[in-house]
Amino acid sequence: xxxxxxxxxxxxxxxxxxxxxxxxxxxxxxxxxxxxxxxxxxxxxxxxxxxxxxxxxxxxxxxxxxxxxxxxxxxxxxxxxxxxxxxxxxxxxxxxxxxxxxxxxxxxxxxxxxxxxxxxxxxxxxxx
Numbered sequence: 001x002x003x004x005x006x007x008x009x010x011x012x013x014x015x016x017x018x019x020x021x022x023x024x025x026x027x028x029x030x031x032x033x034x035x036x037x038x039x040x041x042x043x044x045x046x047x048x049x050x051x052x053x054x055x056x057x058x059x060x061x062x063x064x065x066x067x068x069x070x071x072x073x074x075x076x077x078x079x080x081x082x083x084x085x086x087x088x089x090x091x092x093x094x095x096x097x098x099x100x101x102x103x104x105x106x107x108x109x110x111x112x113x114x115x116x117x118x119x120x121x122x123x124x125x126x127x128x
Contacts, residue, residue, distance in 0.1 A: 002034055003029075003034055003036070003074055003075055004031075004034050004035040004036060005029070005036050005075075006036065009029065009036050009039050012039050013027065013039065013077050013079075016041050016079075017079035017081070020044070020079065021079070021081050022049045022081050022082075023044060023046075023047055023048055023049050023081070024044055024046070024048060024049060024050070024051065024052040024078050024079050024080065024081055025041070025044060025052075025078060025079045026042045026044050026052040026053075026054055026076065026077065026078040026079075027039060027040055027041045027042045027076070027077050027078075028040045028042060028054070028062055028066075028073060028075070028076055028077075029073075029074045029075040029076075029077065030062075030065075030066045030069075030071040030072065030073055030074060031071055031072065031074050032070075032071055032072065034074065036074060037069070037071055038065075038069075038071070040062045040065075042054045042055065042058050042059065042062065043055035043058040044078075049081050049082050050082060052078050054076075
């Protein structure tokens with residue numbers, strides 16, 4: 001199933017990354033049948049420029065709203081403020097989400113310095 005992500009969601013991820021720089025930002029995209037319905041900015045419990053984890057109470061808040069709308073978790077996104085984007089094969093477990101689809105988006109590349117933005121959505125391995 002392809003992730004259908006309209007431009008306002010991409011713009012929101014980039015804005016989120018810029019606002020949280022120099023630390024990594026993280027968030028969750030929820031929706032139905034691969035179509036995004038809502039982007040949730042999440043709290044990075046690590047408060048780090050090199051790693052992230054979704055703060056547990058924030059994850060519970062997001063889960064409850066997603067469940068109440070009968071949506072699915074479609075993607076986890078996070079920024080790379082000091083490194084190139086690469087597939088973090090343990091991403092869903094580290095984020096505290098076991099059942100999320102193995103996709104995510106990354107906004108990366110000098111966000112705190114105003115350099116060009118890039119988005120990618122490589123597939124992570126399914127052996128997590």
